Amino acid sequence: MDFWLIQIFNGVSYGALLFLVASGLSLIFGVMRIVNLSHGSYFLLGGYVALSVIWTTGSWALAIPVAALVIAVVGLLVERVFLRPLGATPLRQVLLTVGFAFLFQQAALDIWGGDNLDIAPPEALTRSVTAGGLYFPLYRVFMIALAAAIGVSLWLIMERTRLGAAVRATVDDAQMAAGVGIDTSRISMLVFALGAFLAAVGGVIGGAFLGIYPGLDFEILPIAFAVVIIGGMGSLTGAAIGSVVVGLADNFGKALFPEISYFTLYAPMVLILAVKPTGLFGRG
């Protein structure tokens, strides 16, 4: 019983991290129909920028917003300067994002080196809480709380504001949305920047237990895509459910069937794509 509780807790907290990466990716996918292969880079760069902030100011709490904002600006520039002029050609967009992923990888290597670095969270978060005789690391509790807070704010923006309605309309039918006067180009820009922002937050948060190292970008990316596909692109609720499902599947897969653990993650992704390409909770 304890084994199951601990595994569920670990799975859900990993899912919380995945939600940060995948919610933005899902919105980008939904609004722009872009397979953004540089999304993992924003995660990685977020972690690196946070490290620099911590090294210079010593403040972990400051590192999260600074890293997120810096990376959001990077994402915004990439979208405006390079992606937007390409127009709707899926393959060229994909390849362009890969080109940038390589450039970012090299830049990160030059600036921060090739070592496996760690982001140490503040002392207060390194303790454990006890509940029912089990120890739960406080940091993982914090991850779940943060992801939940961000998820709820995103949901409120999407469902309760005019901007959110415009985003949802663009996801459903970009052409119609543009037709009724929604500035879809601006929506794309905002969503892309928001996605980079969230991925960077994920990088800072995840850096404490995944570490920050070259290659992490392309490790987290396919997993985030699995979340997007299982949850359904362009759907926040889908991203939330997909994150928890993938988090749990990953944890239990590794614990119970280690030899096929990644297979158990991607095979459902294939099946869902084959049966219902827009994902379980996808719109349209």
Add this chain to the structure above:
Amino acid sequence: MLIVIGAAAALAIVVPQTNSFVVLLVTRALVFAILAMSLDILLGFTGLPSLGQAAYLGVGAYLTAILATEYQIGLGGSFWLVVVLGMLMGAATAAFFGLFAIRATGVYFLMITLALGQCVWGLAYRWNSLTGGDNGINIPRRPDFGFQLGSRDVTYFYVVFAFFVASLLVMHVLIRSPFGRSLEGIRERELRMRILGYNTWLHKYLAFVVAGGFGGLAGVLWAHANGHVSPEDVVLTTSVDALLMVVLGGSGTLVGGAIGAGIVILLREYLSTLIPWWQYVLGGVYVLTILYLPGGLMGIPAQLRRRSAPSGRPEEAKKLASAPH
């Protein structure tokens, strides 16, 4: 055509005269050229951008490595048998994957091939008892072919070169055949082909299987070119590399994939020994190609012609391209 034959002949004559580093480099480039050309059948001729072509390379490579280490098959005359098995295995994997993937179009095809590629990677990475997990499998030695042309490396170069030329010829014949023409029809306008009575699903499926077969061949050759097989060969970035090779050289040209493979391997493996920041060059080449050379390197002559031609004809071409189908 003549240029291609000339270039291939020059390669066969010049490369063996150089040092073993260059021989190995060109051997690897030729292996990736086969993979890139197999992908071009999908991307350039059928309009199916696959993000999982490395899966077939992986299947072929792991098959070769496992047969060589566990059963000592494929290190002598049985190498040719392994080549056939590798192609069959690649084709069979594609035949299975295609059942899921072919229905999807556009972005969804990208996603589902990515997922299928990740399935193969996951097995390679985690199924320790079969694949050696993260460490991969070392292949003890190159096969004995029963003939010797210069050193071992040069002999193997000739073998790979022969397979490259044969693959190029077979694929060329295939795309010039009525079947190949129907693929191009599907690329341009699938609905119209369906209305004309073509079973477009079947045609796309067959193209997928053929590409998988050549991917498997590339895998067998890759295993011996490297002497080592690992999950690195099957990662997403390898599939992405293959795509970039095709687009860099020019999709829908076959030879373009080979040129792209040559350039990427050269940049990656040669430039990296010269300058530490080689990846900027690679990333920059990708970004610039995609922004300014939509037709790839093979598309440059056409692009120049369009620029220098008087305004009449390109306008007409544009009108034709934008006409409703």
